[in-house]
Amino acid sequence: MPHPGILIIGASQAGAQVAASLREGGSTAPVTLVGAEPRLPYQRPPLSKAFLTGRATEESLLLRSADYYRDHDIDVVTGERVTDIALDADGTGTATTRSGRSFGFGGLALTTGGTPRRLTVPGAGLDGVLHLRDIDDALRLRGALDAARNVVVVGGGFIGLEAAAVARALGKEVVVVEALDRLLARAVAPVTSDFYRAAHERRGARVLLDRGVVGFEGDGTQVTSVALSDGSDVPADLVLVGIGLVPHTELAERLGLRVEAGIVVDACGRTSDPRVVAAGDCTSLDTGDGRVVRIESVGNAVAQARVAAGTLAGSPAPLAAVPWFWSDQADLKLQIAGLGTGHDTVVVRGDASSESFSVLYFREGGIIAVDAVNAPRDYMVVKRVLETGGSLPLDRVGDTGTALKDLMVRSA
């Protein structure tokens, strides 16, 4: 008889959600959630926000309590990294951890997330050159921030900018170094990028664009400055490198699954071997129209995990959720709904200099996404329109005299 149990490898946002959704869907199969970290699954977003400032405790980060897993008969195994995996012809398999424990399974979910991309330049191993992905990283960064005077953030993405805002609020000298010609280039339109550059500069950070890091200098152990590609040096006693994520795809590769900058999944969470599902930051979504899209966000991890759980339970239903994201930088709350890639027009609603405005993305006249900065109502309206298939008139959305919700045209 095939092994009845479901094994979920990676115990974080996506993995915990696969387990919870299996139970919510009525599955009574044995469920084991195995994770390399020594903690119960927790939220990462506060690591660059409230937890970094010391306003959130470690316990408050937990996604669910120990009682939840016990009450729902979910076996959580922490501190165990799966290093080997084999799948038999009948769909059952065995995973083995570094410490030698093995887990048989009849259904498999890969929710292995990723690890921060490292710089390979000289001096990258000096003390004070840090990354931010887990609680231990955040504790290290928090401690280093206390003592630091000159902080350099390498990478003008969300995590780097959030940490830069925290460092600036603590009174540190902050320099953000970005290799591209604008901040947040992968995620937002130039108008939003320009706003964030100006907003960070207004708060006292220096933002250096079009410059790469060629090395770190130190006193033998501790970093003291960052050497940039334009020949300049920036003093630093703390460097946060936030240049993206390398997805954990090793186990998928061992199983011979298709990997393209992530474990490729379809809209039902199936990998190239339909017996194996994957969800969250370790995946790339095959959109079915020739594109492979990577989204690293809580919203995506949760939505994909729900879908993957349905597939594991034998009732696959394609992902229908509208992508959403948020970022808190100083007193600026950015909320994004939809995907702006492929837009042909953007309309700015409101005055960016007031620090409360939104950027609406259109393709062929139809709304596809919004970046709302301190504008939660605009975010809610666009999200609703995207969810319900309604529309917004491109030629009128810039008129702040009319509430966006009054411009909403519901689908027939």
Ligand SMILES: Cc1cc2nc3c(=O)[nH]c(=O)nc-3n(C[C@H](O)[C@H](O)[C@H](O)COP(=O)(O)OP(=O)(O)OC[C@H]3O[C@@H](n4cnc5c(N)ncnc54)[C@H](O)[C@@H]3O)c2cc1C
């Ligand atoms: C500092 C920070 C701030 C963020 N802020 C936001 C935000 O504001 N908004 C937002 O939407 N998103 C934010 N994110 C992104 C969000 O946290 C991620 O998208 C989300 O955590 C993805 O969840 P996941 O479960 O797919 O992957 P992860 O959270 O990376 O979890 C994967 C887990 O799998 C474990 N694992 C990997 N390989 C193995 C193995 N072989 N065996 C056992 N265990 C393994 C890892 O140790 C890890 O615990 C932020 C992320 C960070 C780091």
